[in-house]
Amino acid sequence: MERRKPRLAQAPALLRQKSPLSVGAQLSIRAGLLLLLLAFIIAVHWFERDAFVDQVDGEMSFADVIYFTMISATTTGYGDIVPVTERARLFDALMVTPARIFFILILAGTAYSFVIKRSWDKWIMRRLQKTLEKHIVVAGYGTSGSEAVSELIARGEDPRKIVVIDQNPEALAKAEQLGCIVLQADATRDATMEQVRLRQAATMIISAGRDDTSILICLTARHLCPNLPISLAVRAEDNEFPARAAGATTVINPTSFAGLLLAGSAHGAGISDYLADLASATGRVRLHERTIEKFEVGKSLSEVAIGLGVRILRGGRTIGFWEEEAKKLEEGDRIIEIIPGFAFPPCKVG
Known part of the structure; x- marks a missing residue:
């Protein structure tokens, strides 16, 4: 008896659902979040503009506030405008720095979702298509x-x-x-x-x-x-x-096939079991279809069958093993035979 291998623990499945939003809508939402966050930081910097010193002209205009917000939110700044009060420095440390990280994550995530991932998926698909x-x-x-x-x-x-x-x-x-x-x-x-x-x-x-x-x-x-x-x-x-x-x-027709199994079982459980056995790859016997080899031309079905030859497929016709034509195979014939399920390698489609 074959010993079963222990099953490896699988990672828990994640729920997946296609987003109902279009690509444009997703981009708009991300851009809107960035703009809202920038607007909040600009508003705070404007109301607290006296807490900053402009090293160039000493005055903080609204343009200077926008400039400082954009620079500090995306980089560490150039040092031309600096916070001088403790409250302004705490705001920049606790709010602007996390916002900078948030900007990077959104921009990187957007780039991955809409540029890198799509390009990668297309490359993978082209590679798979070449091997198909x-x-x-x-x-x-x-x-x-x-x-x-x-x-x-x-x-x-x-x-x-x-x-x-x-x-x-x-x-x-x-x-x-x-x-x-x-x-x-x-x-x-x-x-x-x-x-x-x-x-x-x-x-x-x-x-x-x-x-x-x-x-x-x-x-x-x-x-x-x-x-x-x-x-x-x-x-x-x-x-x-x-x-x-x-x-x-x-x-x-799965329903018709189920009916055949049920009808077979009415005359004995062995018939339906045998039919199910033939249809399954794990059964003791199975059906095998193949095209005959050149050296098999001219021979009878019973002579060339690996197992038990039951049918010949020839030019759209089916020939039973009991018919006269089954005594002489022709080039291009395909035969159907019953073979032991464990004695031969699995058959391939094609």
């Missing part, structure tokens, strides 16, 4: 989408080769924890598909939670990539045909 090839794009990270990603990783897929698109930041945070590349965007837009380099992808999985949205995503993906394998999940049986018409290569 033969990857898997998952549109929708709800219940079905997250289960699909977990199963792919269990089957041996590198999470760095899985790109998850969703508009829910909490869902994306979970996918990111698994090591996936995430993009918070609308998957029905062409620009989103270009960002995830859909043309270079190996396959696409769509599970948007709503059938109409999933079908629209499929239409968007199909017109960009006519030959891309697309698997789509629908909830209503009536939407299986529209999903195929939209270009889905495979249409999955």
Whole structure:
């Protein structure tokens, strides 16, 4: 029995929420805070102007007050205007110095939020895009989408080769924890598909939670990539045909599959258990699909199958192991076989 590794303690999750304020509004608020603080300091310096000495002409005008406030709030000053009373020096020490630090933090934070961070994020995205090839794009990270990603990783897929698109930041945070590349965007837009380099992808999985949205995503993906394998999940049986018409290569109805398991269990628990076993990467047996090798052309399905050959995919047709055509494989055939889940490395998508 395999010994489980102790789970590492994870840092507590932080609540995240997209700010309802635009970039311009956030900048305006920060600028307003700075102006209010400057106005307060200017007002105090003006009413206490007799507590300061101007080394140049000996008089403190309003312009001198503004000048002194700006210099002392942003630097340590030049020494041409100095506080001479104890109260003025205490005000500058206890109010102006903290205000100077506050200014620096706001300016540095603004620069990081709107300049440095954005530039960094764009650089990271360009770097990730260069490495995206033969990857898997998952549109929708709800219940079905997250289960699909977990199963792919269990089957041996590198999470760095899985790109998850969703508009829910909490869902994306979970996918990111698994090591996936995430993009918070609308998957029905062409620009989103270009960002995830859909043309270079190996396959696409769509599970948007709503059938109409999933079908629209499929239409968007199909017109960009006519030959891309697309698997789509629908909830209503009536939407299986529209999903195929939209270009889905495979249409999955979780409700129908659950019905198959329930019907199988009515004739014995072993049937439903075996079906679930085949569908899971952790089962004792699993389904494996592959394209035959050149040396396998001309041989029968039973001769080339690693495990138990059950089906041939040829030119859009399916051929059962009992049919006459299964006795002679042709170039380009893909076969489906049942293999032990523990005896071979996980299969890859593509």
